[in-house]
Amino acid sequence: MGKIVTKKNLTRKDVIIEKAAELFKEKGYKASGMRELAEVLGIEAASLYNHIKSKSELLHLICFEVANKYTAVIDEIEHKDISSLKKVEELLRFLINGMINHYQQVYVCDREWKYLEEPYLSNFQAQRRSYRKRIAGIIEQGIQKKEIKSIDAPTAVLIMLHAVSGIESWHRSKQKITAKELEENMISILISGLKK
Amino acid sequence: MGKIVTKKNLTRKDVIIEKAAELFKEKGYKASGMRELAEVLGIEAASLYNHIKSKSELLHLICFEVANKYTAVIDEIEHKDISSLKKVEELLRFLINGMINHYQQVYVCDREWKYLEEPYLSNFQAQRRSYRKRIAGIIEQGIQKKEIKSIDAPTAVLIMLHAVSGIESWHRSKQKITAKELEENMISILISGLKK
Numbered sequence: 001m002g003k004i005v006t007k008k009n010l011t012r013k014d015v016i017i018e019k020a021a022e023l024f025k026e027k028g029y030k031a032s033g034m035r036e037l038a039e040v041l042g043i044e045a046a047s048l049y050n051h052i053k054s055k056s057e058l059l060h061l062i063c064f065e066v067a068n069k070y071t072a073v074i075d076e077i078e079h080k081d082i083s084s085l086k087k088v089e090e091l092l093r094f095l096i097n098g099m100i101n102h103y104q105q106v107y108v109c110d111r112e113w114k115y116l117e118e119p120y121l122s123n124f125q126a127q128r129r130s131y132r133k134r135i136a137g138i139i140e141q142g143i144q145k146k147e148i149k150s151i152d153a154p155t156a157v158l159i160m161l162h163a164v165s166g167i168e169s170w171h172r173s174k175q176k177i178t179a180k181e182l183e184e185n186m187i188s189i190l191i192s193g194l195k196k
Numbered sequence: 197m198g199k200i201v202t203k204k205n206l207t208r209k210d211v212i213i214e215k216a217a218e219l220f221k222e223k224g225y226k227a228s229g230m231r232e233l234a235e236v237l238g239i240e241a242a243s244l245y246n247h248i249k250s251k252s253e254l255l256h257l258i259c260f261e262v263a264n265k266y267t268a269v270i271d272e273i274e275h276k277d278i279s280s281l282k283k284v285e286e287l288l289r290f291l292i293n294g295m296i297n298h299y300q301q302v303y304v305c306d307r308e309w310k311y312l313e314e315p316y317l318s319n320f321q322a323q324r325r326s327y328r329k330r331i332a333g334i335i336e337q338g339i340q341k342k343e344i345k346s347i348d349a350p351t352a353v354l355i356m357l358h359a360v361s362g363i364e365s366w367h368r369s370k371q372k373i374t375a376k377e378l379e380e381n382m383i384s385i386l387i388s389g390l391k392k
Contacts (some may be wrong), residue, residue, distance in 0.1 A: 040343040149388075152373050155366075155381040162362030163355040171356065177348050192345075193389025 004041050013051050016041065017065070020058040020106040029059055029112040056065035059112060060120050066102075066109040067127050074134050084142030089137065089191050092160060096186055100179045110165060132157050139194070149196040160190060200237050209247050212237065213261070217300040225255055225308040248308060256316050259389040262298075262305040263323050270330050279336030285387050287331065288356060292382055295363035296375045318386060328353050335390070345392045356386060 006013045020039050023032045033057050039047040052058055073094050077087050098106050113124050135157045142148030148156075163186065170182055177185070199256045203365055215236050221230045234241040248254055257344075269290050273283050279298045294302050309320050338344030359382065366378055373381070 013353065051306065094326060149384065151384055152377060152381045154369070155378060156385060157386055158362045158365050159359040162358045162365075166354045166358030169358075170351075173350070181348060182351060185348045186355060188345065188347060189352060189355055189386075189389035191389075191392075193385035193387075195388075 004043055005054060016048070016051055017058065017061050018104075021062050021108050024059070024062070024112055025104040028127065029034065029055075029108070029115045034035045056115075056117050057110070057113060060117075061095055063109045063113050063116060063124055064104055064120070066098075066105055067124060067131075069098075070131060071127065074131060078134065078138065083147050084138050084145055085147040087138050088135075088160075088194060089109075089187060090150070091138070091165070092190060093183060094185060095161070095164045096167065096183045100163055100170075100182065102173055103167075107168065132161070135160070143195070148194050151194070156194060159193075163190060200239055212244070212247055213254065213257050213292060214300075217258050217304050219259070219299040219347065220304045220308055223366065225251075225304070225311050236353070255304070255312060256300050258317070259305045259309050259312060259320055262294075262301055263320060263327075264293075266327060267323065270327065278341050280334050280341060281343040281387065281391060283334050284331075284338065284344070284356075284390060285383060287334070288383060288386060291360045292359070292363065293375075294377050295360055296366075298380070299363075299367055300332050303361075303364065328357070331356070338390070342392055344390050347390070352390060355389075359386060389390070 004015050010018070010057070016037075020032075020037055022184075023037055023040060027036075032055070034048060035045050037055075037058075038048045043046065072092065077090050077094075080087060080090070082090075114121075116124055132154070136153035139148055139151075139153040139156050143150055143153070170176060176182075199206070200211050213231075215289055216228075219236060223232075228251070230244060231241050233251075233254075237244065256369055270287065273290075276283060276286070278286075309324075310317075312320055328341050328350070332349035335344055335347075335349040335352050335379045339346055339349070363378070366372060372378075
Protein backbone atom coordinates (compact mmCIF):
# COMPACT_ATOMS: atom_id res chain seq x y z
CA MET A 1 0.00 0.00 0.00
CA GLY A 2 1.68 3.17 -1.15
CA LYS A 3 0.92 6.67 -2.37
CA ILE A 4 -1.84 7.54 -4.79
CA VAL A 5 -0.53 7.50 -8.34
CA THR A 6 -1.48 10.76 -10.05
CA LYS A 7 -1.46 11.39 -13.79
CA LYS A 8 -1.61 14.41 -16.08
CA ASN A 9 -2.50 17.50 -14.08
CA LEU A 10 -4.63 15.70 -11.55
CA THR A 11 -4.19 16.29 -7.83
CA ARG A 12 -4.52 13.39 -5.40
CA LYS A 13 -7.99 14.57 -4.51
CA ASP A 14 -8.96 14.50 -8.21
CA VAL A 15 -7.76 10.91 -8.47
CA ILE A 16 -9.75 9.95 -5.39
CA ILE A 17 -12.90 11.54 -6.83
CA GLU A 18 -12.36 9.84 -10.19
CA LYS A 19 -11.96 6.42 -8.61
CA ALA A 20 -14.88 7.02 -6.26
CA ALA A 21 -17.08 7.79 -9.28
CA GLU A 22 -15.98 4.54 -10.94
CA LEU A 23 -16.77 2.60 -7.78
CA PHE A 24 -20.17 4.29 -7.20
CA LYS A 25 -21.08 3.72 -10.85
CA GLU A 26 -20.17 0.04 -10.63
CA LYS A 27 -21.66 -0.88 -7.25
CA GLY A 28 -24.03 1.98 -6.47
CA TYR A 29 -23.34 4.60 -3.81
CA LYS A 30 -25.12 2.75 -1.01
CA ALA A 31 -23.22 -0.50 -1.51
CA SER A 32 -19.77 1.13 -1.87
CA GLY A 33 -17.40 1.40 1.10
CA MET A 34 -14.49 3.70 1.95
CA ARG A 35 -12.29 0.69 2.72
CA GLU A 36 -13.02 -0.65 -0.76
CA LEU A 37 -12.15 2.71 -2.30
CA ALA A 38 -8.85 2.76 -0.41
CA GLU A 39 -8.10 -0.69 -1.82
CA VAL A 40 -8.79 0.42 -5.40
CA LEU A 41 -6.45 3.38 -4.83
CA GLY A 42 -3.80 1.10 -3.32
CA ILE A 43 -3.58 3.06 -0.05
CA GLU A 44 -4.54 2.52 3.58
CA ALA A 45 -8.04 3.60 4.63
CA ALA A 46 -6.41 5.94 7.17
CA SER A 47 -4.55 7.80 4.40
CA LEU A 48 -7.77 8.19 2.47
CA TYR A 49 -9.25 10.10 5.40
CA ASN A 50 -6.37 12.59 5.16
CA HIS A 51 -7.90 13.75 1.88
CA ILE A 52 -11.63 13.14 2.28
CA LYS A 53 -13.82 13.29 5.37
CA SER A 54 -16.52 10.78 4.37
CA LYS A 55 -18.24 8.84 1.61
CA SER A 56 -20.94 11.47 1.70
CA GLU A 57 -18.37 14.20 0.96
CA LEU A 58 -17.28 12.26 -2.13
CA LEU A 59 -20.83 12.09 -3.50
CA HIS A 60 -21.21 15.78 -2.83
CA LEU A 61 -17.96 16.58 -4.68
CA ILE A 62 -18.93 14.43 -7.68
CA CYS A 63 -22.45 15.84 -8.02
CA PHE A 64 -21.50 19.48 -7.55
CA GLU A 65 -18.56 19.33 -9.90
CA VAL A 66 -20.94 18.17 -12.62
CA ALA A 67 -23.70 20.62 -11.60
CA ASN A 68 -21.31 23.60 -11.48
CA LYS A 69 -19.88 22.79 -14.89
CA TYR A 70 -23.39 22.44 -16.37
CA THR A 71 -24.49 25.74 -14.87
CA ALA A 72 -21.38 27.51 -16.17
CA VAL A 73 -22.02 26.17 -19.67
CA ILE A 74 -25.69 27.16 -19.82
CA ASP A 75 -24.73 30.64 -18.47
CA GLU A 76 -22.28 30.97 -21.34
CA ILE A 77 -24.63 29.61 -24.01
CA GLU A 78 -27.61 31.75 -22.97
CA HIS A 79 -25.57 34.90 -23.58
CA LYS A 80 -24.17 33.95 -26.97
CA ASP A 81 -25.20 35.91 -30.00
CA ILE A 82 -26.43 32.93 -32.02
CA SER A 83 -29.86 31.52 -32.94
CA SER A 84 -31.84 29.61 -30.31
CA LEU A 85 -31.61 26.42 -32.35
CA LYS A 86 -27.82 26.83 -32.44
CA LYS A 87 -27.85 27.32 -28.67
CA VAL A 88 -29.73 24.05 -28.24
CA GLU A 89 -27.22 22.38 -30.56
CA GLU A 90 -24.22 23.68 -28.59
CA LEU A 91 -25.75 22.57 -25.34
CA LEU A 92 -26.52 19.14 -26.75
CA ARG A 93 -22.95 18.76 -28.01
CA PHE A 94 -21.67 19.69 -24.55
CA LEU A 95 -23.99 17.17 -22.85
CA ILE A 96 -23.14 14.41 -25.33
CA ASN A 97 -19.42 14.97 -24.81
CA GLY A 98 -19.90 14.97 -21.06
CA MET A 99 -21.51 11.52 -21.25
CA ILE A 100 -18.74 10.34 -23.59
CA ASN A 101 -15.72 11.69 -21.71
CA HIS A 102 -16.80 11.92 -18.08
CA TYR A 103 -19.17 9.00 -18.14
CA GLN A 104 -18.78 7.78 -14.54
CA GLN A 105 -19.11 11.18 -12.87
CA VAL A 106 -22.12 12.20 -14.97
CA TYR A 107 -23.75 8.81 -14.45
CA VAL A 108 -23.28 8.95 -10.67
CA CYS A 109 -24.52 12.54 -10.55
CA ASP A 110 -27.58 11.52 -12.61
CA ARG A 111 -28.55 8.43 -10.65
CA GLU A 112 -27.21 8.76 -7.12
CA TRP A 113 -27.85 12.43 -6.26
CA LYS A 114 -30.84 11.34 -4.18
CA TYR A 115 -28.39 10.11 -1.52
CA LEU A 116 -26.95 13.60 -1.00
CA GLU A 117 -27.36 14.92 2.51
CA GLU A 118 -29.08 18.19 3.38
CA PRO A 119 -28.54 21.05 2.72
CA TYR A 120 -26.83 19.76 -0.43
CA LEU A 121 -29.80 17.67 -1.49
CA SER A 122 -32.25 20.59 -1.66
CA ASN A 123 -29.65 22.77 -3.32
CA PHE A 124 -28.94 20.14 -5.95
CA GLN A 125 -32.62 19.57 -6.67
CA ALA A 126 -33.19 23.30 -7.08
CA GLN A 127 -30.24 23.54 -9.51
CA ARG A 128 -31.56 20.58 -11.46
CA ARG A 129 -35.04 22.08 -11.82
CA SER A 130 -33.63 25.47 -12.78
CA TYR A 131 -31.32 23.86 -15.35
CA ARG A 132 -34.21 22.10 -17.08
CA LYS A 133 -36.30 25.27 -17.04
CA ARG A 134 -33.47 27.25 -18.63
CA ILE A 135 -33.15 24.73 -21.45
CA ALA A 136 -36.93 24.84 -21.94
CA GLY A 137 -36.60 28.65 -21.98
CA ILE A 138 -34.11 28.56 -24.86
CA ILE A 139 -36.44 26.22 -26.77
CA GLU A 140 -39.41 28.53 -26.14
CA GLN A 141 -37.46 31.50 -27.47
CA GLY A 142 -36.68 29.43 -30.56
CA ILE A 143 -40.39 28.67 -31.01
CA GLN A 144 -41.27 32.37 -30.75
CA LYS A 145 -38.57 33.22 -33.30
CA LYS A 146 -39.91 30.43 -35.57
CA GLU A 147 -36.58 28.61 -35.59
CA ILE A 148 -38.02 25.73 -33.62
CA LYS A 149 -41.33 24.05 -34.39
CA SER A 150 -44.28 24.60 -32.10
CA ILE A 151 -43.80 21.86 -29.51
CA ASP A 152 -44.09 21.46 -25.77
CA ALA A 153 -40.67 22.66 -24.56
CA PRO A 154 -40.48 20.46 -21.41
CA THR A 155 -41.17 17.39 -23.59
CA ALA A 156 -38.31 18.39 -25.90
CA VAL A 157 -36.04 18.74 -22.83
CA LEU A 158 -37.15 15.31 -21.60
CA ILE A 159 -36.34 13.71 -24.97
CA MET A 160 -32.94 15.45 -25.21
CA LEU A 161 -31.76 14.66 -21.69
CA HIS A 162 -32.92 11.06 -21.77
CA ALA A 163 -31.46 10.46 -25.22
CA VAL A 164 -28.13 11.79 -23.91
CA SER A 165 -28.22 9.55 -20.86
CA GLY A 166 -28.77 6.66 -23.29
CA ILE A 167 -25.09 7.06 -24.22
CA GLU A 168 -24.67 4.61 -21.37
CA SER A 169 -25.69 1.85 -23.84
CA TRP A 170 -23.10 3.09 -26.31
CA HIS A 171 -20.39 2.66 -23.66
CA ARG A 172 -21.55 -0.88 -22.99
CA SER A 173 -22.02 -1.92 -26.63
CA LYS A 174 -19.45 -4.17 -28.28
CA GLN A 175 -19.52 -2.79 -31.78
CA LYS A 176 -19.27 0.92 -31.17
CA ILE A 177 -19.32 3.69 -33.72
CA THR A 178 -16.75 6.39 -32.85
CA ALA A 179 -17.54 9.09 -30.31
CA LYS A 180 -17.58 11.69 -33.10
CA GLU A 181 -20.00 9.61 -35.17
CA LEU A 182 -22.22 9.16 -32.14
CA GLU A 183 -22.26 12.92 -31.54
CA GLU A 184 -23.05 13.74 -35.17
CA ASN A 185 -25.80 11.13 -35.40
CA MET A 186 -27.48 12.33 -32.23
CA ILE A 187 -27.28 15.97 -33.31
CA SER A 188 -28.62 15.11 -36.75
CA ILE A 189 -31.68 13.33 -35.34
CA LEU A 190 -32.44 15.63 -32.41
CA ILE A 191 -31.78 19.00 -34.03
CA SER A 192 -33.70 18.26 -37.20
CA GLY A 193 -36.47 16.92 -34.95
CA LEU A 194 -36.76 20.37 -33.37
CA LYS A 195 -36.24 22.53 -36.45
CA LYS A 196 -39.26 24.31 -37.88
CA MET B 197 -57.17 -9.47 6.06
CA GLY B 198 -59.61 -10.70 3.44
CA LYS B 199 -59.82 -11.67 -0.19
CA ILE B 200 -58.05 -9.86 -2.99
CA VAL B 201 -60.33 -7.22 -4.45
CA THR B 202 -60.43 -7.63 -8.24
CA LYS B 203 -61.68 -5.04 -10.69
CA LYS B 204 -62.65 -4.97 -14.38
CA ASN B 205 -61.71 -8.26 -16.03
CA LEU B 206 -58.65 -8.87 -13.88
CA THR B 207 -58.06 -12.24 -12.24
CA ARG B 208 -56.58 -12.40 -8.74
CA LYS B 209 -53.25 -13.28 -10.26
CA ASP B 210 -53.41 -10.15 -12.46
CA VAL B 211 -54.05 -8.01 -9.38
CA ILE B 212 -51.10 -9.60 -7.58
CA ILE B 213 -48.82 -8.92 -10.55
CA GLU B 214 -50.04 -5.34 -10.83
CA LYS B 215 -49.43 -4.64 -7.14
CA ALA B 216 -46.06 -6.41 -7.25
CA ALA B 217 -44.99 -4.16 -10.13
CA GLU B 218 -46.00 -1.09 -8.10
CA LEU B 219 -44.05 -2.33 -5.11
CA PHE B 220 -40.93 -3.28 -7.15
CA LYS B 221 -41.05 0.08 -8.91
CA GLU B 222 -41.28 1.94 -5.60
CA LYS B 223 -38.74 0.04 -3.51
CA GLY B 224 -36.72 -1.91 -6.06
CA TYR B 225 -37.00 -5.67 -6.53
CA LYS B 226 -34.21 -6.53 -4.10
CA ALA B 227 -35.64 -4.52 -1.21
CA SER B 228 -39.24 -5.71 -1.68
CA GLY B 229 -40.66 -8.57 0.39
CA MET B 230 -43.52 -11.04 -0.12
CA ARG B 231 -44.91 -10.20 3.32
CA GLU B 232 -45.03 -6.55 2.32
CA LEU B 233 -46.81 -7.43 -0.91
CA ALA B 234 -49.38 -9.47 1.04
CA GLU B 235 -49.98 -6.44 3.26
CA VAL B 236 -50.54 -4.15 0.27
CA LEU B 237 -53.04 -6.68 -1.09
CA GLY B 238 -54.74 -6.94 2.28
CA ILE B 239 -54.29 -10.72 2.54
CA GLU B 240 -52.23 -13.16 4.62
CA ALA B 241 -48.79 -14.07 3.29
CA ALA B 242 -49.96 -17.73 3.27
CA SER B 243 -52.82 -16.89 0.87
CA LEU B 244 -50.39 -15.10 -1.42
CA TYR B 245 -48.44 -18.34 -1.81
CA ASN B 246 -51.61 -20.04 -3.05
CA HIS B 247 -51.32 -17.90 -6.17
CA ILE B 248 -47.58 -17.29 -6.58
CA LYS B 249 -44.61 -19.50 -5.73
CA SER B 250 -41.99 -16.83 -5.06
CA LYS B 251 -40.88 -13.24 -5.51
CA SER B 252 -38.71 -14.45 -8.35
CA GLU B 253 -41.79 -15.85 -10.15
CA LEU B 254 -43.40 -12.42 -9.92
CA LEU B 255 -40.44 -10.71 -11.57
CA HIS B 256 -40.44 -13.36 -14.26
CA LEU B 257 -44.18 -12.86 -14.91
CA ILE B 258 -43.81 -9.06 -15.09
CA CYS B 259 -40.80 -9.09 -17.43
CA PHE B 260 -42.11 -11.74 -19.79
CA GLU B 261 -45.57 -10.24 -20.05
CA VAL B 262 -43.93 -7.03 -21.29
CA ALA B 263 -41.41 -8.87 -23.50
CA ASN B 264 -44.10 -11.07 -25.10
CA LYS B 265 -46.30 -8.11 -25.85
CA TYR B 266 -43.38 -6.20 -27.39
CA THR B 267 -42.41 -9.16 -29.53
CA ALA B 268 -46.00 -9.65 -30.72
CA VAL B 269 -46.21 -5.97 -31.71
CA ILE B 270 -42.95 -5.89 -33.65
CA ASP B 271 -43.99 -9.14 -35.42
CA GLU B 272 -47.19 -7.44 -36.49
CA ILE B 273 -45.55 -4.16 -37.51
CA GLU B 274 -42.77 -5.79 -39.54
CA HIS B 275 -45.35 -7.45 -41.77
CA LYS B 276 -47.51 -4.43 -42.40
CA ASP B 277 -47.72 -3.00 -45.89
CA ILE B 278 -46.70 0.54 -44.94
CA SER B 279 -43.51 2.61 -45.32
CA SER B 280 -40.57 1.94 -42.97
CA LEU B 281 -40.92 5.40 -41.46
CA LYS B 282 -44.58 4.66 -40.74
CA LYS B 283 -43.52 1.38 -39.13
CA VAL B 284 -41.13 3.25 -36.85
CA GLU B 285 -43.90 5.69 -36.01
CA GLU B 286 -46.37 2.91 -35.14
CA LEU B 287 -43.79 1.20 -32.97
CA LEU B 288 -42.97 4.46 -31.21
CA ARG B 289 -46.65 5.14 -30.53
CA PHE B 290 -46.99 1.65 -29.07
CA LEU B 291 -43.92 2.15 -26.84
CA ILE B 292 -45.03 5.60 -25.71
CA ASN B 293 -48.47 4.29 -24.79
CA GLY B 294 -46.92 1.37 -22.93
CA MET B 295 -44.93 3.81 -20.77
CA ILE B 296 -48.04 5.94 -20.27
CA ASN B 297 -50.56 3.20 -19.45
CA HIS B 298 -48.49 0.34 -18.01
CA TYR B 299 -45.83 2.47 -16.41
CA GLN B 300 -44.95 0.28 -13.41
CA GLN B 301 -44.66 -3.01 -15.32
CA VAL B 302 -42.60 -1.49 -18.14
CA TYR B 303 -40.38 0.35 -15.65
CA VAL B 304 -39.72 -2.81 -13.61
CA CYS B 305 -39.07 -4.82 -16.76
CA ASP B 306 -36.64 -2.14 -17.96
CA ARG B 307 -34.68 -1.72 -14.74
CA GLU B 308 -34.95 -4.92 -12.73
CA TRP B 309 -34.66 -7.65 -15.37
CA LYS B 310 -31.05 -8.23 -14.29
CA TYR B 311 -32.38 -9.98 -11.17
CA LEU B 312 -34.16 -12.67 -13.25
CA GLU B 313 -32.94 -16.18 -12.54
CA GLU B 314 -31.55 -18.51 -15.18
CA PRO B 315 -32.72 -19.76 -17.65
CA TYR B 316 -35.05 -16.75 -17.79
CA LEU B 317 -32.24 -14.23 -17.58
CA SER B 318 -30.44 -15.45 -20.71
CA ASN B 319 -33.70 -15.82 -22.56
CA PHE B 320 -34.75 -12.29 -21.66
CA GLN B 321 -31.38 -10.83 -22.68
CA ALA B 322 -31.54 -12.60 -26.03
CA GLN B 323 -35.07 -11.27 -26.64
CA ARG B 324 -33.93 -7.77 -25.70
CA ARG B 325 -31.01 -7.85 -28.12
CA SER B 326 -33.13 -9.28 -30.90
CA TYR B 327 -35.81 -6.65 -30.30
CA ARG B 328 -33.33 -3.80 -30.68
CA LYS B 329 -31.84 -5.39 -33.80
CA ARG B 330 -35.26 -5.70 -35.39
CA ILE B 331 -36.01 -2.02 -34.78
CA ALA B 332 -32.61 -1.14 -36.25
CA GLY B 333 -33.51 -3.40 -39.21
CA ILE B 334 -36.69 -1.43 -39.92
CA ILE B 335 -34.69 1.82 -39.76
CA GLU B 336 -32.05 0.41 -42.12
CA GLN B 337 -34.74 -0.56 -44.63
CA GLY B 338 -36.06 2.98 -44.39
CA ILE B 339 -32.57 4.34 -45.11
CA GLN B 340 -32.25 2.11 -48.19
CA LYS B 341 -35.64 3.22 -49.42
CA LYS B 342 -34.62 6.86 -48.80
CA GLU B 343 -37.50 7.44 -46.39
CA ILE B 344 -35.13 7.80 -43.47
CA LYS B 345 -31.97 9.91 -43.52
CA SER B 346 -28.60 8.21 -43.59
CA ILE B 347 -27.89 7.67 -39.91
CA ASP B 348 -26.45 4.98 -37.69
CA ALA B 349 -29.51 2.80 -37.00
CA PRO B 350 -28.42 1.56 -33.53
CA THR B 351 -27.95 5.21 -32.43
CA ALA B 352 -31.46 6.01 -33.63
CA VAL B 353 -32.76 3.03 -31.62
CA LEU B 354 -30.85 4.24 -28.55
CA ILE B 355 -32.36 7.72 -28.85
CA MET B 356 -35.88 6.38 -29.35
CA LEU B 357 -35.85 3.87 -26.51
CA HIS B 358 -34.24 6.24 -24.02
CA ALA B 359 -36.54 9.10 -24.96
CA VAL B 360 -39.50 6.77 -24.34
CA SER B 361 -38.18 5.68 -20.97
CA GLY B 362 -37.93 9.39 -20.12
CA ILE B 363 -41.74 9.34 -19.88
CA GLU B 364 -40.94 8.46 -16.27
CA SER B 365 -40.28 12.20 -15.69
CA TRP B 366 -43.64 13.03 -17.24
CA HIS B 367 -45.37 10.77 -14.71
CA ARG B 368 -43.55 12.51 -11.87
CA SER B 369 -44.00 16.09 -13.11
CA LYS B 370 -46.56 18.31 -11.45
CA GLN B 371 -47.73 20.30 -14.42
CA LYS B 372 -48.35 17.60 -16.97
CA ILE B 373 -49.47 18.00 -20.55
CA THR B 374 -52.06 15.33 -21.47
CA ALA B 375 -50.97 11.83 -22.50
CA LYS B 376 -52.13 12.52 -26.07
CA GLU B 377 -50.14 15.77 -26.23
CA LEU B 378 -47.08 13.96 -24.90
CA GLU B 379 -47.46 11.28 -27.58
CA GLU B 380 -47.88 13.81 -30.40
CA ASN B 381 -44.95 15.94 -29.24
CA MET B 382 -42.63 12.96 -29.01
CA ILE B 383 -43.70 11.65 -32.41
CA SER B 384 -43.29 15.09 -33.95
CA ILE B 385 -39.72 15.48 -32.69
CA LEU B 386 -38.48 11.93 -33.17
CA ILE B 387 -40.11 11.12 -36.52
CA SER B 388 -39.11 14.37 -38.18
CA GLY B 389 -35.63 13.79 -36.72
CA LEU B 390 -35.42 10.56 -38.71
CA LYS B 391 -37.12 11.68 -41.92
CA LYS B 392 -34.97 12.22 -44.99
